[in-house]
Amino acid sequence: MRPTTVIFIGPQGSGKGTQIEKLDQVLRGKDPTRRVVDIQTGRRFRAMAASGEGYTEKHVQATLNTGVLQPLFLSTVLWGDAMRTHLDNECHLLIDGFPRVIDEAKVLESALRFYDRNPVDIIYLDTPEEVVRGRMTSRARPDDTKESIEERLRWYREETLPVVEYYRVRPNAHVHDIDGTVSIDDVHRAILNALNLA
């Protein structure tokens, strides 16, 4: 099995984290000798903010509190750190929470090319806003206020959806449209089918 690169894109609450965990298990089972690297920018940010010590951490905390998208330079640093210590051209790579804007997609492309990781699969978890709102209000993380949820949805609509369209026309990228409204197991099955892992 060749090293795969899978990027998950979907609004918050579309189940990306859950689906990555399930896909991670499948890959480990099918290809036990290869490492699976999960890079989840959102989790890294929350972990960093929780530590709350340095300059970087304070800025992460401030951006999380306002619900605004983290500035590009912060994700560049988080990403670079992750790639510096974990990424090579042999592992399977699962990405969540990045890229959120087209500029980040370009940064990522530069990094994946550097590591000879082509092509990439995009799992687009298509989930309408009403569904996401419902799930988010029942989830209740500390950074989930009504305002921050709306702000992130707006960001997603205006900045992240164009990233999906960007990938549709890139060579070496395959966008798989997955219905994110069905059950966790059904979404998982659809993802495995899309990636020829079923």
Added chain:
Amino acid sequence: MGKTGCGKGTQAHRLAADFGYDLFSTGDRVRALSNEDTSLGRHIRDIHMSGWVPEWLASYLFAKAILEEDIDHGLVFESVARKPEEAKKLHEMHHMLNRSYVVLHLDAADEVVIDRMRKRQRDASDSEENIKKRLQAFYDETVRSLEFFREQGKVVDIDATRSPDEVYQEVLKAIAK
């Protein structure tokens, strides 16, 4: 900032030494990384990376330096933001962190820098062909970085055809403002 052979390395080192500022050079940072026992260090060694630094790595290096190093007293960048995308990130970062900066453009005609580089010939990388390639990269990419910084009102143009001492006096004037 400036073309290959404009003297930015000399000026940057002198400024950093005189004021006790940290000096950031992308090339030096990449060399340091290549000695690390990390997947990135190994990969840099495997592909024998030299000269050309991918955008994500260039941006990662300067962003990390600004965020994590103790640079409150000052930082001199040598060879940074060669591509316009990097320039935008560098600017965004300073803006969001409320740090001021100035871009010194050491301006010299192609003939002047080519002539200097011919005399310098430090090693194989200073071959005629490589000098032309670096000049072409300057016109393809760095000119647009400079345009971007100029739109932000950050650029001071300095005539780099004069002696190093004279250029340094202009550098001091520019940073005193």
